[in-house]
Amino acid sequence: MTLQARYARDRLVEISIILLTLLVVVPLLIIIVYVIMNGFSALNLSFFTEELGSPARAMQGRPAGLMHSIIGTIVIDLVALMMAVPFGIATGIMMSEYHEHPFSPVARLMTSTLNGMPAVLMGLLAYALVVKNTGGFSALAGSVALAFVMVPIIARTTESVLRITPWSLREAGLALGLPRWKVTMSLVLPAARAGVITGILIAFARAAGEAAPLLLTSFGNNYFSIDLTSPMDTLPQRLYSLAISPYRQWHSMGWGGAIILLLFVMITFYVGRVVIRKLEKYTNS
Amino acid sequence: MTDTVLPALRSRTLVPARYRAPGDRVFKTVVVVLASGIIALALAMAVVIYLEAAPTFRAFGYVSFLTETTWDPVAAIHGALPFILGTLLTSFSALLLAVFPALGVAIFTAEYAPRWLAEIINYTVDLLAAIPSVVIGLWGIFNFAPQIRDAVYMPIYMWALEDAEWLVPIIGAPSTYNFVTATLILALMIVPYTVALSRDAIGQVPKEQREAAWALGATRWEVIRNSVLPYARTGIIAGILLSLARALGETMAVAMLIGNRNRLPFTLFGPAATMPSVIINEFREAVEPLHYSSIMAVGFYLFIVTIGINLLASWIQQKLSLTKGTL
Numbered sequence: 259m260t261l262q263a264r265y266a267r268d269r270l271v272e273i274s275i276i277l278l279t280l281l282v283v284v285p286l287l288i289i290i291v292y293v294i295m296n297g298f299s300a301l302n303l304s305f306f307t308e309e310l311g312s313p314a315r316a317m318q319g320r321p322a323g324l325m326h327s328i329i330g331t332i333v334i335d336l337v338a339l340m341m342a343v344p345f346g347i348a349t350g351i352m353m354s355e356y357h358e359h360p361f362s363p364v365a366r367l368m369t370s371t372l373n374g375m376p377a378v379l380m381g382l383l384a385y386a387l388v389v390k391n392t393g394g395f396s397a398l399a400g401s402v403a404l405a406f407v408m409v410p411i412i413a414r415t416t417e418s419v420l421r422i423t424p425w426s427l428r429e430a431g432l433a434l435g436l437p438r439w440k441v442t443m444s445l446v447l448p449a450a451r452a453g454v455i456t457g458i459l460i461a462f463a464r465a466a467g468e469a470a471p472l473l474l475t476s477f478g479n480n481y482f483s484i485d486l487t488s489p490m491d492t493l494p495q496r497l498y499s500l501a502i503s504p505y506r507q508w509h510s511m512g513w514g515g516a517i518i519l520l521l522f523v524m525i526t527f528y529v530g531r532v533v534i535r536k537l538e539k540y541t542n543s
Numbered sequence: 544m545t546d547t548v549l550p551a552l553r554s555r556t557l558v559p560a561r562y563r564a565p566g567d568r569v570f571k572t573v574v575v576v577l578a579s580g581i582i583a584l585a586l587a588m589a590v591v592i593y594l595e596a597a598p599t600f601r602a603f604g605y606v607s608f609l610t611e612t613t614w615d616p617v618a619a620i621h622g623a624l625p626f627i628l629g630t631l632l633t634s635f636s637a638l639l640l641a642v643f644p645a646l647g648v649a650i651f652t653a654e655y656a657p658r659w660l661a662e663i664i665n666y667t668v669d670l671l672a673a674i675p676s677v678v679i680g681l682w683g684i685f686n687f688a689p690q691i692r693d694a695v696y697m698p699i700y701m702w703a704l705e706d707a708e709w710l711v712p713i714i715g716a717p718s719t720y721n722f723v724t725a726t727l728i729l730a731l732m733i734v735p736y737t738v739a740l741s742r743d744a745i746g747q748v749p750k751e752q753r754e755a756a757w758a759l760g761a762t763r764w765e766v767i768r769n770s771v772l773p774y775a776r777t778g779i780i781a782g783i784l785l786s787l788a789r790a791l792g793e794t795m796a797v798a799m800l801i802g803n804r805n806r807l808p809f810t811l812f813g814p815a816a817t818m819p820s821v822i823i824n825e826f827r828e829a830v831e832p833l834h835y836s837s838i839m840a841v842g843f844y845l846f847i848v849t850i851g852i853n854l855l856a857s858w859i860q861q862k863l864s865l866t867k868g869t870l
Contacts, residue, residue: 264762265762267762267764268763268765271764272655275655276655278644278651279648279651279652281644282647282738283648283664283668285731286668287667289674292686296685344577348578349577351578352574352578353578356571356575359575361578365582367857368584369581370853372581372584374849375588375792375846375850376793376794376819376845376849377794378792378823378842378845379846379849382826382839382842386592386595386839406584409584437564437566437567438564438567438570439564439566439567439571440564442570443570464673467673467675467676467678469677469794469795470794470819470822473826474827477827497681498680498798501677502684509685516677516682519675519677519678520675520678523674524673531666531669
């Protein structure tokens, strides 16, 4: 092959790679622009202050909103977070600080497998464990399902940030005569604090966008409820119900819900990204 | 460094009992007990879903449940073949569509783009991975599906009716929510994962590897083709497998866009169903015990398939890699 031909082929490859990149990036931007455009026009005050009610309510033009879904999402996700954090962080600590423990390789394998599991299966499990045994759909069952989603994410990020904290930190603590648990709790964890919190944020954002497990557990509710033992509404699951409903007014509320959900996920994502960048600077210097 | 400290920590003879803090024992027990929760979770998932599905396996058998083509809750006949086929067809087609553009993006950001542009693209792609599935489904329902039906499927169908009648049974009459739409959306949704994982694999290739090829007079593409891609190969393959696992389990967007038809044959422009989509669509209406356990059985097979692909991916990463899993 002549040099000319090789350069020509180079050029051709470069152009096709640029085209492929556009093919991926452009639809992404289109989706985001569409959700933002349709979403903001669907928002108004009653969207944040009213509950959804029956379809008739929206069709007759009476004020309806997703206040109950927003509050429900926050409640269910926070309860899930409270359940998931101790397990996730403990697993991360075991895999990193006690990696000579015989359970550690097993836990690592389970963590990576669970991370790849479809969330709908977590919903099936939570249904069989909680809903079936308590006799009905409940917000608590939804929290359990979301906790199942969160635990492996928190465990994995905790492990990886603990692992990049310098070994000399532990050596210094041990040399001072600190027991291992104190080294972990008062040296390693504080040093890795930002990373651990980022992991929790990522897990929270992931779980906040999950609709599938909630459809099978917390079920949904057209009215405001704060009772953990009865069905409660959440944004992602409500979005699904609104989108497949036949009512035009509900469709536009769906766009409104989508922009709230998207904004929430984008902000969490951005905060996490900033923290990670700071962390990288810290570890590089 | 780990090697020098750990044996000392582990060895009981080096540290006399009176210096070992009692807190250590308590702390370690608490950590290990809590961490066992994740092992219990994985095991419970297998056992509980299997037990819930057991009546179906007793009624239809493990294999004939998979090969039976009828899914009719009213007649109490449950076969998973339509959903298995639907899942496999949508996932593999989506993967085929996604792999080359995703590799293109990964190569472009790693090898061609200036740093600032690469960062913007990476940020956008990562952001897409974070968009909830149900939001993409919403966009698909209200925007993408109706538009692509009118702009693409209808003309193709009209043309097939007139000039290529043999095509008609394959493509079918276009419905708004159909197989091709779901596959396209699925491809779009797994692209970010494939990009991120291939990008990581390409990023691990040492600089010397590239410099050696440059020094031999290779052009930019030859550098990529002959020294970057072979080195990153195992990472890329594992990444593709993990993306496949994503596609198999992707639930909401597919359930919203595939149209949900429980019977074979599927057509390209007609409705179909996948394993996750049937769980979402029928679970809340499953009153009959057999219907319920059959949905659990679909979930059980989904579990088996995803766990298999995940294990295969991590095995590839560890065993076949040039760097023996340190990548």
